[in-house]
Amino acid sequence: MRPFSRSSAENQTSEENVSEGEKELHRWEEVLDEVKFEEEISSSSMDEALDFHQSFNDDHVLEVDFGENSGLSHDDVLSDEFFLSSGLPATQTRSDAETSSLHQSDTHPSPTHSVEEEETQLSNDTSFSIHDSVFDFEQDVRETSDTMEEHPSSSRPHESTVEQNLPTDDVLHEDFLQEEHVHEDDLLDEHEESLLTEEGMSPFVQASMDWIADLGDLMIRLVCALGGVTLFAASIFRWMFTHLPRRETLLPAFYQIGVLSLPVVALTGLFIGMVLAVQTYAQFRLIHLETRLGAVINISLVRELGPVLAATMLAGRVGSAMAAELGTMRVTEQIDALTSMGANPIRYLVVPRFLGCLLLIPPLTVMADFMGVVGGMFYSVTILGVDSHHYWYNSQQYVGLYDLFAGVFKSLFFGAAIAIISCYRGFHCDPGAEGVGRAATGAFVHSFVLILLIDLFLAIFLDSIYTTLWPTSGSLI
Amino acid sequence: MSHFMDSEPERISEPPTTSDDSILEVRSLHVQFGKQHVLREINLTIPRGETVVIIGESGCGKTVLMKSLIGLVRPTAGQVLFDQQELIHLSEHDLTKQRTRFGFVFQMAALFDSMTIGQNVGFPLREHTKKTPQEVQEIVIERLREVGLPASIVHKKPAELSGGMRKRVGLARALAMDPEVMLYDEPTTGLDPIMSDVINELILRSRREHQGLTSIIVTHDMHTTLKVADRVIMLYPLTRLEEDEPQILYDGPPDGLETCEDRRVRQFVTGEAGERLMELANEQPPGQ
Known part of the structure; x- marks a missing residue:
């Protein structure tokens, strides 16, 4: 070499x-x-x-x-x-x-x-x-x-x-x-x-795996939240039936939820009745059925719009306020102070609010219905010139007591849902002002979504009850 | 961390022996929030009538320890015995009964915003006694006078009072039920030096006027510590400790704090940042 x-x-x-x-x-x-x-x-x-x-x-x-x-x-x-x-x-x-x-x-x-x-x-x-x-x-x-x-x-x-x-x-x-x-x-x-095995994975597979992981995380959080809300609701019912709250805690809650909500609910009902008259009149006039406006407006209000609007207003006005108030109490250790003094915060803070929402939403719903009927009648008869006799006659023909009952019955569930969701969000508020704000917003959004969900299922349920009780009268829906 | 230590801590946390004289016992307490460990293997015995001051830097778990004593924080592991009873295993009724034997002064007073001062101080009396409103009112005024506040404030709302006054109302509310154990969570934080000294005097006076009162005080204030403490316990953040190091760095009389062999205890007492300044210097500004 x-x-x-x-x-x-x-x-x-x-x-x-x-x-x-x-x-x-x-x-x-x-x-x-x-x-x-x-x-x-x-x-x-x-x-x-x-x-x-x-x-x-x-x-x-x-x-x-x-x-x-x-x-x-x-x-x-x-x-x-x-x-x-x-x-x-x-x-x-x-x-x-x-x-x-x-x-x-x-x-x-x-x-x-x-x-x-x-x-x-x-x-x-x-x-x-x-x-x-x-x-x-x-x-x-x-x-x-x-x-x-x-x-x-x-x-x-x-x-x-x-x-x-x-x-x-x-x-x-x-x-x-x-x-x-x-x-x-x-x-x-x-x-x-x-x-290479990790990096060599195709982007589609990687994205799919990430998506599945996120979905799993979301599902875990949903199940945890659902379990938390269920336990919270169970605790409310337990305290409600074993230790009734004191009168001095009930009255302020009832005043806040019922009395102070009345004007806004009434005003909302009034305007929604008039809006219904405006929107339906043109259509009905084309087929010369203006006198049927009363039936359409009143049945819409009593079955759906009255309860849902009253509940929405309650969620917006009372639900957010309850979440913010309880959240602030949590953040400033007032709930801890209550507990340290031997007062159960569920009994003292939540049960009065729950009872307020549960018991006062039916009257609020009736108020929304009434004001809606008045508003619709006023606009139809006074502004649009629909005959008053036929307006009320048709209303009487189409709107029954079961419709009124269905609306009020649904409102009970709406009120319970608002109270449970709002108090739960307030009780489990994140620290700081941001946490309180998020609790207030979340209380309204979750309550509103739950109201619509409950409305759907209760509408189906009440319709099936109606057809069972009066099979020859046809369906409510 | 071990490099902070000149030698072994003066006393280490050992499981306490049950004593008939003890009103509170903590056995192998461990508290964890999510993945964050706050307290680890805490063992304490607090005799009746003793004033114990728990010191330590922010985030070391002092308040969590105090809330564990009354059952506001559920331990992850271990036991908290109050008068030989484990609080978390009691029924709701019994737990409520036991809690009335505590008085808790919160850091920001935690007065109920929606109530007047009179309603705040009289709240535990209305909840747990059958006293008439007149009797409650008399006790409220008496407690307010004890803490140096005039009776004229009973109709005011907490928002109308200064920080020092709110702290004193909180103290009056905690004393309303003649508790056996008083828990103070940073009672002088946020107050001026004179008002801090007033609060220290009130702590000493409440001890004199309520025989056998056990006081547990969480504070950073060394002036308060040296003035009111019979015994001092110093906690250290778990994040700065090795796995095998006890979280209680010091457990002894206040006189021994300055001569403690543990450098970290002396640093806290004298208020020297020491190596923490190096940590500050090593911190990079965001984005660099």
């Missing part, structure tokens, strides 16, 4: 070396193809070679005399017989030599030895170590690589066997890493594979 065999004849001038580069290249090709030491080197043999190289470097044992009387040329040194005579397998020794060159290139990343210097050194000292010759091999490889770079066609991969087989710096460095850090590489590969 070339690095071990720099003969004195070849070491004349650097120009001659460059000119003979191509010839040497072919010779190396043959030698390298024959030996194929890169393919034959197993990791175990490399380890042995490394061990040997270490001892070799330490002891500098293998020195070759190239003096005139030695009878050895550098080509001789290259031969397998030489390696065998040194007591080492040729492949192993070469591997060692190569590793040595790697080591040297590693420790001397930018060798500054020029060819002239090497020649001078060789001429002065005919004895050099294989270690040094390995370094020369690297230099020659660089020269050869430079020569090949001048002929790009020959440097293309797969066209030049030499290039494939020649251990360039990068290849040597990779080999070094592979051999010196085999275990680290394995671990690194495993780590990279694990990362």
